[in-house]
Amino acid sequence: MPLLENHIAVVTGAASGIGRAIALGYAREGAHVVLLDLNEAAATEVAGEIRKAGGKADSFALDVASHDDCIAVAKKVADQVGRVSILVNNAGINRRNAFTAEPDAVLKDWQDIMAINLNGTFNVTHAFLAPLRASKGRIVNIGSIQSFVHVRTPNSPAYTASKHGVLGFTKALAADLGKDGVRVNAIGPGLIETPLNAHVRATNQELVKIFIDHTPLGRAGKPEDIVGPALFLASDLSSYVTGSIVMADGGYRAI
Ligand SMILES: NC(=O)c1ccc[n+]([C@@H]2O[C@H](COP(=O)([O-])OP(=O)(O)OC[C@H]3O[C@@H](n4cnc5c(N)ncnc54)[C@H](O)[C@@H]3O)[C@@H](O)[C@H]2O)c1
Structure with a gap:
């Protein structure tokens, strides 16, 4: 039987x-x-691709940054699709301005990144909490080596x-919802390798080299490298796993 039937x-x-690959x-x-x-x-295009391959x-x-929009979409999903039992909080952005960069840019980075990466994770989880509790669901949050x-x-x-x-939110929720x-x-x-970092990979080989030199597996990852861990954490294969983070970083954090 398929893992997520x-x-x-x-x-x-x-x-x-990464989100597309997980979907x-x-x-x-x-x-x-x-x-x-x-x-x-x-x-819509990715959903079409899935249906064309025989999936649902x-x-x-x-916009995950809007709590109201998250509540509204959770209602639409409940009415039009059904009871959600898995949530992957993957939407995210990155910008590479140092804290010492131009002050207005630094302030905007802080506001936008927090609004999407952190508040967005809260907003979507909050909106889908009722079906996730009712289904004894699974939540998978996308962190980073920069979670450490x-x-x-x-x-x-x-x-x-x-x-x-x-x-931190992952651990707190694991404790609250266990x-x-x-x-x-x-x-x-x-x-x-995703569009998130396409520009930096194309224009700053030195930065990529620093990263790869520190990665035991000696290569950057592909979105597909995240699918196995995402399936594991959403399926019964991980029935006694909660409050954990699975690193899929080629060993970066190990050294
Ligand atoms: N690519 C990496 O090297 C890397 C490493 C560690 C963690 N991550 C994390 O993985 C996640 C996915 O990143 P990716 O590399 O696939 O990036 P990506 O840019 O390819 O995809 C991100 C997706 O999120 C969507 N998005 C952005 N803001 C949104 C919002 N406000 N509301 C709803 N959707 C929004 C974008 O439209 C896009 O489709 C992010 O949380 C990112 O921080 C990525």
């Missing part, structure tokens, strides 16, 4: 990169996938702070 899985930021992977394992993204057209998928536009460290390459303190927050049978875990990707 009879599950309805919401994936935020599912139009691109495709969940659909292959039998889940009905609900793709939520700011980029509605691209999310719907898509809705969502500020990496050796230029990066914004806001991103590091947001991903530390995502890990008695309801809801499991809450995170994934910590290393450098994964």
Whole structure:
């Protein structure tokens, strides 16, 4: 039997990169996938791709930074799709201004990154809490190696702070929701080749080299490298796992 048969899985930021790969992977394992993204057209396209391959998928536009929009979309999903049992909080952004950069840019980075990466994770989880509790669901939050460290390459303190927050929220929710049978875990990707970092990979080979030199597996990851951990944490394979983070970083954090 497929690993996620009879599950309805919401994936935020599912139009691109890691979220898209997880949505495709969940659909292959039998889940009905609900793709939520700011980029509605691209999310619709991925949902179409899933259906064309014989899977089940719907898509809705969502800005995870808006609590009201999250509540509204959760109602639409309940009415039009059904009871959600898996939530992947994946939508996220990054910018690489140092804290000492131009003050207005630093302030905007902080506000935008926190609004999407951290508040967005809260907003979507809050909106889908009732079906997740009722289904003894699973929540998978996308953290980072920056849930632990500020990496050796230029990066914004806001991103590091947001991903530390995502890990803290993961542990706090695991403690709060464990008695309801809801499991809450995170994934910590290393450098994964997605549109999020396409510009920096194209224009700053030195930065990529610093990263890869510190990665025991000696390569950057692909979005597909995150699918296995995401399936593990959403399925019964991880029935006694909660409050954990699975690092999928080529070993970056191990050395
Ligand atoms: N790529 C990496 O190296 C890497 C490493 C560690 C963690 N991550 C995390 O993985 C997650 C996915 O990143 P990715 O690399 O696939 O990026 P990506 O840019 O390819 O995809 C991100 C998706 O999120 C969507 N999104 C952005 N803001 C949104 C909002 N306000 N509301 C709804 N959707 C929104 C975008 O439209 C896009 O489809 C992020 O949380 C990111 O921080 C990425």
